[in-house]
Amino acid sequence: MEMMICAASRLIDDGAMVVVGTGAPCAASMLAQKTSAPNSTLMFEAGGIGPLLPKMPISVGDSRTFYQGLMATSMGDVMETCQRGLVDYTFLGGAQIDMFGNLNSTRIGGDHQQPKVRLPGSGGANDLGSLCWRILVITPHDRRRFTERVDFITTPGFLDGPGAREKAGLPPGTGPYKVITNLAVMGFDEESKRMQVESLHSNVTLDEVQDNTGFELLVKEPLELTPTPNDEQLRVLREEVDPQRYIIGRS
Amino acid sequence: MTPHEDQQHSEGELFTSPDCDAAREYFRAKPKGMVDKVMSVTDAVSRFVGDGDYLASGGFGGDRIATAVLHEIVRQKKQNLGLAGHTATHDFQILCAGNQTGRGQLLDRVDSAYIVGLEARGLSPHARRVMQSGTVSVCEWSNYTLALRFQAAAMGVPFLPARSLAGSDTFRHSAAKRIECPFTGESLIAIPALWPDVAVIHVHESDRYGNCRIRGTSVSDWHVARAAKKLIISCERLIENEEVRRDPTSTTIPFYCVDAVCEVPSGSYPGNMPYEYFSDEDHLREWLTAESDTDTHREFLNRMLFGVREFSEYLEQCGGAVRLEELRNEELMV
Numbered sequence: 001m002e003m004m005i006c007a008a009s010r011l012i013d014d015g016a017m018v019v020v021g022t023g024a025p026c027a028a029s030m031l032a033q034k035t036s037a038p039n040s041t042l043m044f045e046a047g048g049i050g051p052l053l054p055k056m057p058i059s060v061g062d063s064r065t066f067y068q069g070l071m072a073t074s075m076g077d078v079m080e081t082c083q084r085g086l087v088d089y090t091f092l093g094g095a096q097i098d099m100f101g102n103l104n105s106t107r108i109g110g111d112h113q114q115p116k117v118r119l120p121g122s123g124g125a126n127d128l129g130s131l132c133w134r135i136l137v138i139t140p141h142d143r144r145r146f147t148e149r150v151d152f153i154t155t156p157g158f159l160d161g162p163g164a165r166e167k168a169g170l171p172p173g174t175g176p177y178k179v180i181t182n183l184a185v186m187g188f189d190e191e192s193k194r195m196q197v198e199s200l201h202s203n204v205t206l207d208e209v210q211d212n213t214g215f216e217l218l219v220k221e222p223l224e225l226t227p228t229p230n231d232e233q234l235r236v237l238r239e240e241v242d243p244q245r246y247i248i249g250r251s
Numbered sequence: 252m253t254p255h256e257d258q259q260h261s262e263g264e265l266f267t268s269p270d271c272d273a274a275r276e277y278f279r280a281k282p283k284g285m286v287d288k289v290m291s292v293t294d295a296v297s298r299f300v301g302d303g304d305y306l307a308s309g310g311f312g313g314d315r316i317a318t319a320v321l322h323e324i325v326r327q328k329k330q331n332l333g334l335a336g337h338t339a340t341h342d343f344q345i346l347c348a349g350n351q352t353g354r355g356q357l358l359d360r361v362d363s364a365y366i367v368g369l370e371a372r373g374l375s376p377h378a379r380r381v382m383q384s385g386t387v388s389v390c391e392w393s394n395y396t397l398a399l400r401f402q403a404a405a406m407g408v409p410f411l412p413a414r415s416l417a418g419s420d421t422f423r424h425s426a427a428k429r430i431e432c433p434f435t436g437e438s439l440i441a442i443p444a445l446w447p448d449v450a451v452i453h454v455h456e457s458d459r460y461g462n463c464r465i466r467g468t469s470v471s472d473w474h475v476a477r478a479a480k481k482l483i484i485s486c487e488r489l490i491e492n493e494e495v496r497r498d499p500t501s502t503t504i505p506f507y508c509v510d511a512v513c514e515v516p517s518g519s520y521p522g523n524m525p526y527e528y529f530s531d532e533d534h535l536r537e538w539l540t541a542e543s544d545t546d547t548h549r550e551f552l553n554r555m556l557f558g559v560r561e562f563s564e565y566l567e568q569c570g571g572a573v574r575l576e577e578l579r580n581e582e583l584m585v
Binding site for chain 2: 118121155168
């Protein structure tokens with residue numbers, strides 16, 4: 001978990017605007033703000049902007065999301081800031097992801113009116129994944145999540161390949177950027193828009209990553225090693241970001 | 252067929268009419284005098300929530316929610332309500348207590364942006380039972396597009412354009428439509444206006460007429476309040492009208508949107524209320540845990556909800572003043 005959070009935090013450049021969710025994405029963004037990206041602005045979908053997070057929020061609408069913040073505004077204002085093109089990154093998750101980065105958080109199996117497993121649905125994910133420039137996904141890596149085909153496209157990735165987002169009417173130049181898991185960091189091939197392994201975490205093999213993925217992964221050359229968290233990152237993460245081990249304590 | 256092959260048409264059901272002239276006629280006939288609207292939660296719910304009504308719940312699921320009013324809706328066994336599930340988390344969990352618990356069917360249609368889950372806390376087993384039973388019709392949206400539906404209604408227009416939903420199954424199972432921009436030719440998604448029959452919103456302060464103040468994030472409540480045909484306000488405290496007039500910039504909801512004002516201190520409990528008290532995570536966990544077994548859940552609901560006369564009794568069950576003081580300290584970080 002620490003590896004995943006540190007790898008994700010390094011992807012946020014200083015000065016970026018980021019809409020974050022609770023859990024690992026929030027930990028990664030807080031860590032970035034306290035280490036490599038002190039001028040990044042964190043935004044939360046219910047309207048909290050630029051808080052000095054004292055503690056990890058539990059809800060993306062709770063009062064910590066605007067604690068000593070710059071503005072407590074509305075959900076529409078945050079989403080419209082994304083729609084105007086100001087927001088660089090969003091961090092999303094989901095129950096399933098496919099090779100084009102399409103995400104499912106709505107249902108598994110059954111039909112729509114009587115699903116086998118009902119999940120929450122989009123929340124703000126569809127909007128954020130449609131309107132922010134780059135989608136970052138943090139998720140555990142297993143075959144149940146990394147599936148050939150998602151049961152429901154809650155949030156669009158590259159849909160069925162190159163040009164599909166633009167054809168559907170989504171803002172040009174947007175889409176999935178990186179997928180950060182407990183095993184590796186993946187990006188997307190420029191031409192085919194398919195997911196490709198970019199770096200392996202230490203002590204992880206490419207076979208292990210492929211074995212935990214339900215579709216064929218492309219591999220970027222040269223395949224790199226994900227930088228291990230440095231002492232400063234670990235100190236800030238353990239002492240300032242998540243001292244209760246609320247996120248990093250999970251396996 | 253790949254799930255996203257058909258991107259021109261949506262197949263979700265539109266539960267409410269986007270007719271803006273019908274809405275104008277409704278608002279024209281609505282009494283607009285600045286009269287005293289203070290009443291009990293029991294009276295407000297029996298007067299303003301009817302069987303079959305379409306309901307909107309303010310706040311953000313577990314943050315600044317009108318818990319006391321939602322409890323009363325369940326206690327009064329309202330039937331066949333529609334709901335705008337706009338990051339509905341604990342509020343949804345409360346309303347689901349009226350389904351499949353031997354009290355008829357409280358919810359029968361839901362516009363869903365976020366239901367069943369409680370964010371980082373996990374999924375509600377009972378809400379999932381309700382939504383997997385096939386007895387509640389569901390139409391998909393996203394948080395922003397559902398917020399836009401209220402905004403269109405607040406503006407008095409039948410729809411607003413957006414660039415989200417496109418390409419997804421969320422669009423396919425919504426009731427939005429694809430349109431072409433008359434200026435640029437771009438493909439946009441038309442989001443229909445939603446005028447809820449009744450909305451419930453918890454605020455920090457209100458005067459007796461319903462001039463309200465909200466502190467912290469407003470989520471979508473600025474628009475929800477203006478879109479609602481009937482609006483029940485619960486507030487942490489009543490304030491004098493002179494106080495409102497001393498600082499009109501702070502008024503978020505004006506009296507002419509409001510039908511009932513109920514003074515309910517700690518009225519968002521166990522939800523968070525900015526600058527007042529933090530969420531009671533222990534109680535929310537207890538509620539989730541109780542739901543995993545149907546008998547335990549029924550007993551829990553009898554004790555917490557069905558078997559109590561009013562909200563203050565529920566607060567007592569949950570630790571009363573001592574617990575509320577702890578949550579206040581947690582919120583203020585003292």
